[in-house]
Amino acid sequence: MTGKRGRPSVSEALARDERVVDVVIALLTGDGIEALTFDRVAAEAHVAKRTLYGVFGDRTGLVRAAIRRQHAYLGDAGDGSSDLRSASRAILLHLLGDEAVGIHRAIIAAAALHPSLAQEFYDEGPGRAQGFLASHLRAEAAVSPELLFAALLGEPHRRRLLGLAGPPTPEEVDAQVDAVLRTFGLLR
Incomplete structure (x- = not known):
């Protein structure tokens, strides 16, 4: 038997968890939610199922990590290091990328059969992104974070999906x- 036994170091655990998330994203974007089983993730990430359960809990935890x-x-969020334009740009750069679009498609396809996963996706994704925008909006802004988020994604996101x-x-x-920030009077 090769390899060490015992607890992994912090860096080894982080690398393992990243490898698991890589596998989760590949399965979601390639084969959909039904391919996301603990047996398959464990085999493809070269991790024990027990470790997966211990770190991620359940399939919802795997999706949450992705x-x-x-x-x-x-x-x-809220650290003051970026302005509204930078925050909006960060959201679009991430959410219009191939991985994010692939995950979104997989969740939409499975939403009717797995409403708890759909809720988790919304809470951890759009819900948190809207909170991120809210932390960058001036109090007197005449637009809600929800409307701003929807406008930012708009047609580019629909076309990607x-x-x-x-x-x-x-x-x-x-x-x-x-264009969106100007429309709402948030950029001059």
Whole structure:
């Protein structure tokens, strides 16, 4: 038997968890929610099922980890390090990417059969993104975070979900953000 036994170091555990999330995203985006089984994730990530249950809990926990990766920009929420334009740009760059769109498609396809996963997706994804926008909106802003979020994603996101467009360029993201913020009087 090769390999060490015992608890992994912090860096080994982080690398293992990232590898698991890589597998979860690949399964969701490639084969859909029904392919997301603990047996398959354990086999493809080379991790014991017991470890998966201990770290992620259940399938919802696996999905939560994948969604949180798509919203990595949320680490800046409320820390004052970015302005509304930067926050809006971060959201679009992440959510119009291939992984985020693939996960969104998988959750939509499974929503009727797995409403708890759909709720988890909303809470951890759009719900937290709207909170992120709220932390960057001035109190006197005449737009809600929900409406701003919907406008930012708008047609570019719908076209991505339907497979009618590829990921936008940074310049296209900037143009979308600027147009939406100007429309709501949030950018001059």
